[in-house]
Amino acid sequence: MSDDIVMQLSSSSSPSDPSLPTKLAKLEARMAGKSSSSLTIQSAWQPAPPPPIKFVEQEELPDSSSSDDDNGGEFLIQHNTQKRHRLQEDDHDMDLEQSKETTNGRIKTLENFEIRRNLDDPNKKKQGRGRGRPSTGRGRGSKTSDQMRSVSTSSINSSNGQLENPPNKENWSNVPLGNDERVALQEEISVLHGKIATLEEELNRSRQEASDYRHLSHQLEKELKELRDRDQQSKTKRIKVLSDLLISVSKAERQEARMKIRQESLRLGNIGVVRAGTIISEGWEDGQALKDLNAHLRSLLEMKESIERHRKSLKKRQSDKGDGNDMETGISDEDFHVQDEIFKSRLASIKREEETYLKEKDRYELEKGRLIREMKRIRDEDGSRFNNFPILNQRYALLNLLGKGGFSEVYKAFDLVENRYVACKLHSLNGQWSEEKKQSYIRHAIREYNIHKTLVHPHIVRLWDIFEIDHNTFCTVLEYCSGKDLDAVLKATPMLPEREARIIIVQIFHGLIYLNKRPQRIIHYDLKPGNVLFDEVGVAKVTDFGLSKIVEDDVGSQGMELTSQGAGTYWYLPPECFELSKTPLISSKVDVWSAGVILYQMLFGRRPFGHDQTQERILREDTIINARKVEFPSKPSVSIEAKELIRRCLTYNQTERPDVLTIAQDPYLSYSKR
Numbered sequence: 001m002s003d004d005i006v007m008q009l010s011s012s013s014s015p016s017d018p019s020l021p022t023k024l025a026k027l028e029a030r031m032a033g034k035s036s037s038s039l040t041i042q043s044a045w046q047p048a049p050p051p052p053i054k055f056v057e058q059e060e061l062p063d064s065s066s067s068d069d070d071n072g073g074e075f076l077i078q079h080n081t082q083k084r085h086r087l088q089e090d091d092h093d094m095d096l097e098q099s100k101e102t103t104n105g106r107i108k109t110l111e112n113f114e115i116r117r118n119l120d121d122p123n124k125k126k127q128g129r130g131r132g133r134p135s136t137g138r139g140r141g142s143k144t145s146d147q148m149r150s151v152s153t154s155s156i157n158s159s160n161g162q163l164e165n166p167p168n169k170e171n172w173s174n175v176p177l178g179n180d181e182r183v184a185l186q187e188e189i190s191v192l193h194g195k196i197a198t199l200e201e202e203l204n205r206s207r208q209e210a211s212d213y214r215h216l217s218h219q220l221e222k223e224l225k226e227l228r229d230r231d232q233q234s235k236t237k238r239i240k241v242l243s244d245l246l247i248s249v250s251k252a253e254r255q256e257a258r259m260k261i262r263q264e265s266l267r268l269g270n271i272g273v274v275r276a277g278t279i280i281s282e283g284w285e286d287g288q289a290l291k292d293l294n295a296h297l298r299s300l301l302e303m304k305e306s307i308e309r310h311r312k313s314l315k316k317r318q319s320d321k322g323d324g325n326d327m328e329t330g331i332s333d334e335d336f337h338v339q340d341e342i343f344k345s346r347l348a349s350i351k352r353e354e355e356t357y358l359k360e361k362d363r364y365e366l367e368k369g370r371l372i373r374e375m376k377r378i379r380d381e382d383g384s385r386f387n388n389f390p391i392l393n394q395r396y397a398l399l400n401l402l403g404k405g406g407f408s409e410v411y412k413a414f415d416l417v418e419n420r421y422v423a424c425k426l427h428s429l430n431g432q433w434s435e436e437k438k439q440s441y442i443r444h445a446i447r448e449y450n451i452h453k454t455l456v457h458p459h460i461v462r463l464w465d466i467f468e469i470d471h472n473t474f475c476t477v478l479e480y481c482s483g484k485d486l487d488a489v490l491k492a493t494p495m496l497p498e499r500e501a502r503i504i505i506v507q508i509f510h511g512l513i514y515l516n517k518r519p520q521r522i523i524h525y526d527l528k529p530g531n532v533l534f535d536e537v538g539v540a541k542v543t544d545f546g547l548s549k550i551v552e553d554d555v556g557s558q559g560m561e562l563t564s565q566g567a568g569t570y571w572y573l574p575p576e577c578f579e580l581s582k583t584p585l586i587s588s589k590v591d592v593w594s595a596g597v598i599l600y601q602m603l604f605g606r607r608p609f610g611h612d613q614t615q616e617r618i619l620r621e622d623t624i625i626n627a628r629k630v631e632f633p634s635k636p637s638v639s640i641e642a643k644e645l646i647r648r649c650l651t652y653n654q655t656e657r658p659d660v661l662t663i664a665q666d667p668y669l670s671y672s673k674r
């Protein structure tokens with residue numbers, strides 16, 4: 001019932017007014033007519049008490065005695081609307097909401113049904129008043145009306161309070177409504193309320209759990225952060241401890257190396273000041289062992305010369321005797337022969353001794369060479385600006401200098417991130433170079449890096465990293481090869497047993513085959529013993545791709561143009577690289593030639609062409625251009641197969657020389673075929 005009507009009623013009528021029932025009945029009739037023309041509303045107010053309504057929660061019902069309005073269907077609707085609002089406020093959980101909606105929907109259906117039933121029930125007290133009219137939402141009945149408006153399944157239109165499918169009186173009275181059914185419906189409602197209560201409980205539990213989990217997650221996050229901080233701290237500590245340890249080991253190694261040098265210097269010699277007239281220069285001064293050895297050799301030589309002199313004089317006396325001059329000395333022919341035999345035997349013995357000393361001298365010379373290289377290394381290390389154990393790029397702990405090349409220093413280093421030894425090659429640009437030259441060098445190095453970094457093969461030294469140190473210096477990080485390079489091996493042992501030489505050349509060819517089987521083929525172009533390194537177990541690896549060339553796809557069968565003519569090490573380059581009349585065309589056959597030279601050198605202790613010549617002389621005398629045929633020394637004895645492979649590699653004519661993939665089929669390079 002709308003408030004204005006109630007106001008009208010209360011102001012114009014007192015409860016004792018006997019005409020009130022009639023007035024109300026009229027009003028209700030009017031309202032019913034307003035809300036639905038087809039709805040038949042009970043025309044007279046029935047004083048009889050309303051039937052008990054059992055399917056609502058009694059404790060939530062307002063006291064009927066205090067109510068001056070009906071507490072029939074309208075009140076029930078209000079009650080449930082309030083409840084729904086409470087539930088909506090309490091719970092934003094979707095599932096629960098849906099359950100509630102369903103439940104409320106069903107309750108509303110029931111309520112509407114009850115309302116209709118009340119409307120139809122002629123015995124109901126005041127039941128028809130304002131039922132069909134929408135409430136403005138004010139007063140006690142407003143909530144009920146709201147709920148009625150929101151009930152989609154009900155037949156009342158929510159916007160204007162009119163019934164969408166207005167039932168006629170017959171329809172209403174036709175709804176069978178036994179007591180059993182009511183009881184069943186009430187039971188269903190209480191079951192649904194029970195479900196709501198359970199769901200609410202569950203929701204509360206879930207909320208509690210969610211809050212517990214949130215708390216736990218905060219705690220875990222905190223712990224994780226602490227662990228991370230601790231990990232970072234321990235990492236920093238670990239790095240510090242590790243680098244300190246590495247540094248102390250390196251320092252000890254440096255000390256030991258210097259001590260050894262001092263000892264060796266005493267034995268083998270040292271670089272000292274040499275005076276030649278008025279010119280003072282740095283020169284080599286032999287050590288005591290070499291001095292003693294040379295003195296010994298000198299004395300043997302003197303002895304030999306003296307015996308030779310005696311022998312000569314004996315021969316002279318013998319020939320004089322033949323003239324009859326030696327009669328008075330009484331030396332017989334027999335004596336002459338014996339004496340001569342003594343001299344001969346002595347000379348042979350001196351020669352043997354001399355050979356032993358000469359062998360020893362050769363050994364000393366090798367040791368001397370090693371000593372000189374080590375002295376140079378130490379001098380380079382002492383003069384290096386990186387000798388104070390810096391950590392580069394926050395991960396590479398530089399240790400000791402391995403060697404110095406043309407424009408680079410190579411340090412043994414420890415990668416503190418990957419926990420492995422590496423070789424750091426520090427490329428220093430000469431400060432006096434023009435900017436153009438510097439840029440060209442950097443371009444060259446980046447080109448080398450770009451080629452090398454893609455190469456992953458057991459017989460190719462890995463390139464791990466590149467970074468800038470300062471404007472004039474950058475560093476490439478290479479796989480560390482703890483063994484010597486082949487050049488150092490051949491300096492220490494110029495001739496290798498064939499078996500050892502063969503396995504080394506096989507590994508070099510494996511690397512070359514890999515370079516020629518990639519989609520982008522590569523010519524190494526600077527294959528030489530210095531660019532073959534050995535790891536700790538003796539695996540040979542090709543390095544230094546500074547002069548290497550990428551073979552473009554459109555290159556003709558004769559090869560690609562050589563744009564860097566003049567570069568490289570001439571002992572190991574084929575004749576086509578020295579072609580001056582036109583730009584040489586090169587292919588992987590360059591590497592085949594170089595490999596042939598290396599195998600020859602390993603087997604015979606010398607290079608096949610221009611062994612004793614300088615680079616400059618090789619160029620001047622066209623040594624390689626004239627290297628038409630390879631000759632083999634008689635010693636040491638080497639297998640025919642090895643010689644045949646060398647011959648094929650050193651085929652003068654480039655067109656006739658096999659390329660890498662062809663020569664790879666040679667039986668000497670395969671162990672399984674033999």
Ligand SMILES: Nc1ncnc2c1ncn2[C@@H]1O[C@H](COP(=O)(O)OP(=O)(O)OP(=O)(O)O)[C@@H](O)[C@H]1O
Nearest residue numbers: 402403404405406407408410423478479480481485
């Ligand atoms: N990856 C590596 N592992 C171990 N030692 C290495 C490595 N790379 C180079 N070295 C050593 O460092 C030294 C210097 O190497 P580098 O390549 O700079 O010298 P080079 O070949 O004599 O000079 P250049 O490159 O100018 O011809 C050599 O003794 C070489 O054996």
